[in-house]
Amino acid sequence: MTVQERPVSSAAGLIIDDRQEARFKVNRNVFVEDDILGLERDRIFEKCWLYLGHVSEVSKPGSFVARRVGGRPLLFTRDRENNLNALYNTCSHRGAMVCRERAGNRRAFTCGYHAWTFDEKGHFIGMPGREALPTNATDNGKLDLVRVERMEEFRGFVFVCFDRNVEPLVDYLAGAADYLAYVADQGEHGMEIVEGSQDYSIAANWKLLQENSVDGYHGQPTHVTYFDYLRSRDGTTTNFAGSGAQGWVKNLGNGHAVSESIGALPWGRPYARWAPGWGESAKPEVEELSKQIMARLGPERGNVVANGDRNMIIFPNLVVNDIMATTIRTFYPVRPDYIEVSAWSLAPVGESATSRDRRMRNFVEFLGPAGFASPDDVEMLELCQRGYANRASAPWNDISRGMLSNAPKKTDELQMRTFWRRWRQLVSGDPNLELNGP
Amino acid sequence: MSTPLTRTEAEEFLFQEAALLDAWKLEEWAELFTEDGEYLIPATDAPEAGPGTSLYLVYDDRHRLGERAKRLLKKTAHAESPRSLTRHMTTNVVVGKANDALIPVSCNFVVFRSRMEKTDIYPGHAEYQLLRSNQGLRIRNKKATLDIDVLRPQGKVSIIL
Numbered sequence: 001m002t003v004q005e006r007p008v009s010s011a012a013g014l015i016i017d018d019r020q021e022a023r024f025k026v027n028r029n030v031f032v033e034d035d036i037l038g039l040e041r042d043r044i045f046e047k048c049w050l051y052l053g054h055v056s057e058v059s060k061p062g063s064f065v066a067r068r069v070g071g072r073p074l075l076f077t078r079d080r081e082n083n084l085n086a087l088y089n090t091c092s093h094r095g096a097m098v099c100r101e102r103a104g105n106r107r108a109f110t111c112g113y114h115a116w117t118f119d120e121k122g123h124f125i126g127m128p129g130r131e132a133l134p135t136n137a138t139d140n141g142k143l144d145l146v147r148v149e150r151m152e153e154f155r156g157f158v159f160v161c162f163d164r165n166v167e168p169l170v171d172y173l174a175g176a177a178d179y180l181a182y183v184a185d186q187g188e189h190g191m192e193i194v195e196g197s198q199d200y201s202i203a204a205n206w207k208l209l210q211e212n213s214v215d216g217y218h219g220q221p222t223h224v225t226y227f228d229y230l231r232s233r234d235g236t237t238t239n240f241a242g243s244g245a246q247g248w249v250k251n252l253g254n255g256h257a258v259s260e261s262i263g264a265l266p267w268g269r270p271y272a273r274w275a276p277g278w279g280e281s282a283k284p285e286v287e288e289l290s291k292q293i294m295a296r297l298g299p300e301r302g303n304v305v306a307n308g309d310r311n312m313i314i315f316p317n318l319v320v321n322d323i324m325a326t327t328i329r330t331f332y333p334v335r336p337d338y339i340e341v342s343a344w345s346l347a348p349v350g351e352s353a354t355s356r357d358r359r360m361r362n363f364v365e366f367l368g369p370a371g372f373a374s375p376d377d378v379e380m381l382e383l384c385q386r387g388y389a390n391r392a393s394a395p396w397n398d399i400s401r402g403m404l405s406n407a408p409k410k411t412d413e414l415q416m417r418t419f420w421r422r423w424r425q426l427v428s429g430d431p432n433l434e435l436n437g438p
Numbered sequence: 439m440s441t442p443l444t445r446t447e448a449e450e451f452l453f454q455e456a457a458l459l460d461a462w463k464l465e466e467w468a469e470l471f472t473e474d475g476e477y478l479i480p481a482t483d484a485p486e487a488g489p490g491t492s493l494y495l496v497y498d499d500r501h502r503l504g505e506r507a508k509r510l511l512k513k514t515a516h517a518e519s520p521r522s523l524t525r526h527m528t529t530n531v532v533v534g535k536a537n538d539a540l541i542p543v544s545c546n547f548v549v550f551r552s553r554m555e556k557t558d559i560y561p562g563h564a565e566y567q568l569l570r571s572n573q574g575l576r577i578r579n580k581k582a583t584l585d586i587d588v589l590r591p592q593g594k595v596s597i598i599l
Contacts, residue, residue, distance in 0.1 A: 102483060196481030196493030199588035222516065225509040232505055340590060345493045357490035361497050370479060370495040370595035372509060375517035378594055382554075 011039065012428040015420055016396075019438060022403035024417050028391035031205035031384075036427070037336045043426045044316050045070040049152075049159040049172045051318040051330045052076055052086055054346065056156065056192035062105040062120060066097075067342070069160060071332055073097055074148060075109070076158070077120045086148035086160045087122040098145065109145075118145050155184035156191055157328075174253030176314050183322050185297060185305045186271045187348030193328070194345040194360070200369040201340055204381035206317060206333040209341070210419055212377050213319040213329070214249070214259045214311045216410030217401065222380055226372045229365070230266055233277035240266050247309075249408050249415045251436065255315030255422025257415035263307045267324040267366070270359040271348055272306045278358060285354060313415070315422050320346075325363035337385050343368065403438045414438070442536070443568070443575075448543045449531045451568070451575045456526035459598055464507035467598065471577045472569065477503040478581040479595060485583045495584075495595055506598065517596035522553040524597055530563075540567045540578060547582070551597055558592040560599060561585045 014036075016025040030036050050070045057065050058078040065076045066089055073089040075098075089097045091111040098109040098118060108125065110117045116127045122145030124138050137143065150161040152169035157180055159169050170177055184191055202209060212218070220227070220240070227240045247261025268275025272289035274282065294302035310322040319329040329343040345363050347356060366373045387394075399420065402412025417437065425433040458467040471477070478489050479496040489497045498506055513519045527548045534542035542565065549560040567579040582599040589595070 194493050195487050195491070196484040198493065198495065199482065199590065201590040201593045203593070224514045225512055228512075229502075229505045229509060233501060353490065360490055360493060361499075364494055364497050365502065368493075368495060369589050369593065372506070375594040375596040376515065379516040 012424060012430060012433065014427075015424045017417075017421065017424075017434075017437065019403070022400060022438070024399045024403060024413070024420075025396040026399060026420060028388045028395055028397060031207065032336050032388050032391060034336060037333055039427050040316075040333070041071070043429065044423070045162075045332070047161070047163045047166065047426065048316050049150075049161045049166065049169055050316075051314070051328070052151065052158045052160045054156055054191070054193045054328070054344075055084070055153065055158060056190070056349070057103070058084065059192075060105060062107055063103075064099070064106065064120065065103045066099045066101060068332065068340075069330075070162065071334075072162070074160065075099055075122075075145070079120045080107075083121075084151065084153065084158060085121055086151040086158075087145045088148060090145070091116055092118075092124065092143045092145060093127075116143070122147060155180055157184075172254060173314065174256060175250070176252045176254075176256035176258070176312060179252065179258050179310055179312050180314075180320065182301075182305050182308065182310065183320055183326060183346070185301070186293070186322075186326070187350070188292070188296060189349040191326075191346050192349045194347050194356075196345070198343040198368045199341070200343075201338065202331075202378050202381055203338055204378075204385040205336055206331055206339045207419070207423070208381040208384055209331055209339065210313050210317065210319070211399075211416045212381060213321065214257055214313050214415040215413075216245070216247075216249075216259050216311075217413070218377075218380070222376050223366075223373045225376070226366055227266070229372050230277070234266075234275060236276065238266060245409050245411045247410045249410055249412060251414065251418040252312075253435070255419050255435070257313055257418040259311045259410045259415055261309055261410065262304060265309045265323070268358075268362060269306070269309070269323070270325065270351075270355050270362060282354070282358060285352065289355065313419060315419060321367070324366055325359050327363065327367050405438070408438075443533050443541045443543070443570075445531055445533050447575075448533050448541075448568070449528070452528045452531060452543070452545055452566075455577075456528050459526055460524050462511070462521055464510055464598065465504070468504045468507040470575075471500055471503060471580075472571070473500055475500045475503065475577055476579045477506075477598075478579070479599065480581070480583055482584055482586055482588055495589075496582075510596075510598070515596075517594060518553075520553070522551045522597055524552075525550045526599075539569045541569065542566065543568055547599065549597070549599055551592075560592060560595070562599065564599070 014027040053076050061080045063078045075087040075089045077085045091098050093116050096113045098111045108117050117125050119125050124143040148160045149164040246264035249259045272286050274286040290306045293306040312320045321327045326346040331339045331341040333339050364371050399413045399416050402408040408414040421435050477498040480494050484492050509515050510518050528545050530546040532544045544565050546563045551558045562584040564582045568575050
């Protein structure tokens with residue numbers, strides 16, 4: 001089936017951004033139609049920087065990770081010269097994936113089909129029956145694994161782009177770079193991905209998960225049972241109804257956004273804000289960690305790093321939630337109504353065993369496919385997706401909250417509008433469409 | 439030292455646990471655990487890794503597993519409202535050698551979950567540390583390991599395995 005191109009004007013018309021009337025609407029076709037997903041693949045996933053992995057996942061020479069990024073199977077390796085490589089995991093002979101393991105450490109990748117072999121930089125190093133090809137067949141890397149067009153790192157976060165002409169990663173990240181830096185600053189000796197991935201799926205459109213990941217408005221209705229749990233654990237009767245509104249949201253540029261507060265939320269942060277449910281015995285260590293962060297970064301930045309809670313979306317498909325634990329989450333639409341999700345826990349290198357244990361407990365109290373909250377998010381996204389079968393008669397989503405506000409709150413929807421304005425600009429192909437706005 | 443646990447006795451206990459879960463008698467299920475009981479599900483890509491050092495899907499102490507049970511019974515636990523139909527199949531039960539009061543028991547399981555016109559299958563194996571108490575057998579530790587490499591297409595583990 002071929003992808004039918006919608007005219008630019010039609011793609012732009014899928015979003016109503018009416019500033020006079022403070023009305024922002026998204027047409028529900030964008031969550032359902034195959035031709036929209038085709039445009040997104042061509043104009044977003046083939047053009048934007050996509051998260052590949054964290055440097056800690058390939059910590060030693062020879063370490064590799066094999067995973068799909070933007071629907072493509074890639075190899076992420078650290079070579080003997082300690083350089084990072086992003087390679088297409090497909091043999092130069094007939095195209096078979098040369099690596100079937102998810103991760104490991106090795107010097108060579110041998111294709112199982114005809115035993116062509118490549119080193120950890122993707123260089124061709126051998127094949128059975130070499131003499132049947134001309135002597136120059138392997139010159140100039142002609143039979144090497146193909147390198148991903150671009151790969152760059154920022155503070156340990158490694159991204160790839162399939163478009164050679166993309167702007168440098170830091171320019172693309174714009175204001176989101178500052179927030180990734182807050183996350184990276186937690187660890188005095190850097191950060192690392194903890195062993196154990198959460199690879200799951202959601203029967204909903206990818207853009208719904210991006211919206212949900214910075215949605216402060218859904219907290220109480222969707223997650224009321226999580227707050228019940230917190231009250232029970234901490235032995236309090238606190239009404240958390242107001243906490244979602246505290247804090248603010250920011251447009252970080254290029255479709256990235258953050259929802260943020262400092263010290264307002266009821267859960268504990270392993271680095272470093274103590275919560276009663278951790279017990280008095282945990283308090284000295286958590287307070288000491290907080291003190292160390294303040295001393296290292298200064299009181300102002302230290303307070304943001306240790307005491308701030310951040311839910312960040314980096315366009316198009318990266319979420320960094322630095323809350324009761326720090327999760328890195330990325331996802332890709334296999335179909336308009338189905339995404340594959342992978343999530344990891346990011347933690348300070350050299351964290352003590354007691355702190356790491358608190359982090360692991362804290363992460364899954366809320367987050368992940370068996371947490372007390374994420375499954376309920378998934379339920380809501382899947383209900384939205386099912387509801388869109390009515391789109392011919394009920395065509396519009398409303399994302400207007402806070403359009404009249406000069407100081408948008410987390411329970412407003414500026415963060416989603418920021419995403420959608422960038423989406424509209426790229427999908428329509430009209431670079432003049434405005435990214436900023438209320 | 440308590441009398442050795444027979445396989446029949448272990449099976450009866452595990453079948454009783456499965457029946458409680460399938461009947462959504464979740465608070466009664468939580469009562470099967472000792473006061474320091476734990477309920478664990480490791481990550482699908484690191485099934486051998488430990489709970490405090492790697493990211494698990496479930497890392498419940500006794501309080502949290504009790505709250506998990508209470509939560510799932512609420513209408514506001516949206517992922518399970520309306521509730522799934524579940525069926526826990528427990529097989530291949532093996533009683534290991536007791537270490538002090540703790541008796542290791544392992545089994546294979548398959549759990550079927552059906553809801554909203556979709557049926558998901560959760561195959562796996564479980565390791566228990568049981569002990570005898572005045573109320574009968576109790577669970578000190580239950581670790582349910584999924585024998586799947588990614589949680590797709592199931593997507594979530596909103597039920598208790």
